[in-house]
Amino acid sequence: MASDTGTEALTHLAEDRVDHRFKGLPPDAVGLTVAELAGQRRNLFTDGFTTPVLALSAERLEHNLALMETYAARHGLAFAPHGKTSMAPQLFHRQIEHGAWGITLAVPHQVWVARAFGIERIFLANELVDPAALRRIADDLAADPDFRFVCYVDSVRGVELMDAALRGAARPVDVVVELAAGEGARTGVRTEAECAAVADAVAATATLRLVGVAGYEGEVPRADHERVTAYLRRLTALAAGLDKDGRFAGAEEIVVSAGGSAWFDAVAEVFAELPALSLPVLRLLRSGAYVSHDDGHYRRLTPFARVPGEGALEPAFRLWAQVVSRPSAEQAFANAGKRDAAHDLDLPEAQVVRRDGTERPAAGVSVTGLSDQHAWLRTEAEADLEVGDWVGFGLSHPCTSFDKWQLIPVAEADGTVVDYIRTFF
Numbered sequence: 001m002a003s004d005t006g007t008e009a010l011t012h013l014a015e016d017r018v019d020h021r022f023k024g025l026p027p028d029a030v031g032l033t034v035a036e037l038a039g040q041r042r043n044l045f046t047d048g049f050t051t052p053v054l055a056l057s058a059e060r061l062e063h064n065l066a067l068m069e070t071y072a073a074r075h076g077l078a079f080a081p082h083g084k085t086s087m088a089p090q091l092f093h094r095q096i097e098h099g100a101w102g103i104t105l106a107v108p109h110q111v112w113v114a115r116a117f118g119i120e121r122i123f124l125a126n127e128l129v130d131p132a133a134l135r136r137i138a139d140d141l142a143a144d145p146d147f148r149f150v151c152y153v154d155s156v157r158g159v160e161l162m163d164a165a166l167r168g169a170a171r172p173v174d175v176v177v178e179l180a181a182g183e184g185a186r187t188g189v190r191t192e193a194e195c196a197a198v199a200d201a202v203a204a205t206a207t208l209r210l211v212g213v214a215g216y217e218g219e220v221p222r223a224d225h226e227r228v229t230a231y232l233r234r235l236t237a238l239a240a241g242l243d244k245d246g247r248f249a250g251a252e253e254i255v256v257s258a259g260g261s262a263w264f265d266a267v268a269e270v271f272a273e274l275p276a277l278s279l280p281v282l283r284l285l286r287s288g289a290y291v292s293h294d295d296g297h298y299r300r301l302t303p304f305a306r307v308p309g310e311g312a313l314e315p316a317f318r319l320w321a322q323v324v325s326r327p328s329a330e331q332a333f334a335n336a337g338k339r340d341a342a343h344d345l346d347l348p349e350a351q352v353v354r355r356d357g358t359e360r361p362a363a364g365v366s367v368t369g370l371s372d373q374h375a376w377l378r379t380e381a382e383a384d385l386e387v388g389d390w391v392g393f394g395l396s397h398p399c400t401s402f403d404k405w406q407l408i409p410v411a412e413a414d415g416t417v418v419d420y421i422r423t424f425f
Contacts, residue, residue, distance in 0.1 A: 003146065006093060006118020013090070013422050014038075022407040023340075024053030034407070034420050044320070044415040045354060051322040051390065052336035054401070055411045056292065058418055060316035067311045068290050069098040074310075075268040080104045080123045080257075082288025086402045088423050089117035091291055102148065104286040108133035113424045115140060115147075123257065124151035125216070125286060127158045127178070127187065131165035138169035150255060152178040152214060154188050159201040159208065166207035175202060176212040176255050177242070179235050181219035188215060195238055199247045210247055212255030212282070213239045217263045228263045232270035243277045257284035265303035265310075289398045292316040296346035296396020317401055319348060319393040321375060326387050332377040334391050337370045340404055346396035348375065354390040362391060 014035035018025055026048030029037050042048065044055055072079040078101040083092055092103050092114060102121025105111050108130060114122055128134060128151045140147055153159050153175045166173060177195050180188030189195045195213075202210045215235045217228045239256045248254050254277050259267040264287045271283040289298050293313040304312045321336035341348045347370065350362040364383030369376040375393070379385055395401045402408070403425045410419040 003118035003120055006089070009117045010090060010093065016422070018407075023405060024050055024409070025407065026050070034422075038417070038419055041416050041418060044409060044411045044417055045357070045390070046415070049320075049409070049417075051320055052334075052340045053409065054317065054319050054340070054405045055409045055417075056421060057314075057316045057318070058410045058412045060314040061292065061410065064290050064293055064313050064316060065094055065098040067313060068287070069100075071264075071268075071310060072285060073099065075272065077259075077268060077271065077283050077285045079285050079287075080121070081291065082106075082125070082260075082286050083114060084110060085288035085399050086291055086421075086423065087113060087425050088402065088408075088421050089113065089119075090419075090421050092117065092119055095291065101282070101284065104288065108136070111137070111149075120144075120146050121148045122150070123284065123286065124149070125214070127152045127154050129158050129161040129165075131161075134162060134165040134173070137173060138166055138171070141173070142170035148174070150174045150176060150211060152176060152187070153198055153202060153208070154178040154180075156198055156201045159198060159205065163205040163207045169207055172205075172207055172209040172250075174211045174251075174255075175208050176214040176257065177202075177210070177238070179213060179215045179238055181215060181217060181231050182221045184221060185219040186216070192234075192238060192241070195242070196245075199242055203247065209250050210242075211251040211253070212248070212257065213242065214255065214257040214284075216260060217258050217266065218260035223263070225266060228266045229270055232258060232266060233273075236270060236274045239281075240275060240277065243279075248277075248279060251279060253280045253282050254278075255282045255284055257282075257286060259285035259287050261287045261289035261298055262301040263303065265307050292398045292401070294342075294396050294398055294401070295349050295351070295394025298396075298398070315394055317395045317398070318351070319395055319401075320354075320390050321393065323377075323385055323387050323389045323391060324374075326385065329381075330379055332365075332379050332383075332385050334375040334377060335373060336375050336393070337373040339372055341370060341375070341393065342395045342397045342400040342404075343370050344397060344400050348393035348395055350377065350391055351394050352392040353385060354392070355386065355388075359392075360384075365391065367393070 178188040321334035325333040364380035
C-alpha cells in the first residue's frame, strides 16, 4: 500500500532539476526539471545523451511487473518485492500498483526512503536492534495507524535489545522468527528449540508481537530443489508448530515468508501445502531482482527456466558505452567501467553495436575486464568495431547495477526516453 504522501513526494521528484549529479544526460538539459526533460521524449541515441548511459527498457520493465503480479496471484501468494534491488520509489509504487502487498527492505535507511515516499507496508528482512532506528519506527507506528511494519527476530538477545529500546511505545512492533537455512548459512535461528525460546522471549515483552515465521531459501547450503524444499517444509512446519502452541494469539494473521529470485517456484510449491492454521495466513514472497531481471546471474537461475509454462522474465537493462580506443586488431576500449557496470558476479556482455543509426549484433566482441572507467574489449577477426561506435552491454546482478546510477532513463524500443527513474542508495 502507498499513501497520498507518496504521490506528492513522487511529484517533487519530477520537479527536481537536471544537473551534474546525473550521469549520461544531455548537457543541454541542465536546468530543466526531470518532468520537462521527460516531456521532450528525446531519443537516447540521437538527442544528446552522453556515454556511458544506463537505460531501462520501458516495454520489458512493464512485462516483468505484470508477469510477477500474475504469478503471485496464480499461486495464492502475497508479494513484497525486495526494494534493496532498485531503491527506486517510483518502482516501489509501480510494484504496488501491480498487486504488491508492500515492500521488503534490509536496513533502516531504506525504510526511511520508503516512508518518505508513502509506503505503508514494510517487511524488514533483518533483525533490527539499533535503538535510534527502533524509536523512529515506534514514532512512525504511533503517528500513522495505517503503517504496517514487520521485522525479523533471530535471538533472545536481539529480543531483549528491541524491548529495551521500545519501552513506552504506543504500538508493539510485529516480528517474525527467522529460521536459518542451515548450518553455516547466514542469519537466523538454527534449531526449532531455539525458535521456541525466541518466541517465548517475544511473548514476555509488551513491546513486540509475534506474527509469524520467515527465512531465505537462497542461503540453503548446496542448494538444489530437494534441499530447498526440505528447508521450506521446516519453515512451514515451524509456523504450524508455533500456532499449535498458541504463540500467535495476539496476531490478526500469521505471516509465513520466504522467496528470493532463484527459488520462488519452490516457495510457491511448499507454501501451497501449508495446512489451515488458527488464523488467516499471509504467504509472503519477497523476490526483488525480477523488476529488471538481467543478462547473467538471474538469467541462469530464474525459476521461469524450470517452469516455462509460467512465462519468462526479460532483461530490461542495457548499458551503452562508446569505443574510445582501438589500439590493435585484437583489442578495443569503451568508456564504461566499474563505476558504471555491475561486475561482482559477471562481467558485462557485449550485445550490440550502433554506428550511423544502424544496430547490429556485437559479433566477435567480448569483455575481458573492467578498469574504473574503461571496459577492456577483446575483438575477434569478425568484429567490426571503430572508435566512436556505441556498444550496448547486458549486465548481471540488478542490485549492483541500480546502485551506480542516480537517474536512469526509461527508453522505448526505438530509443524514445519516456521517463527517468531516481534511485536512493
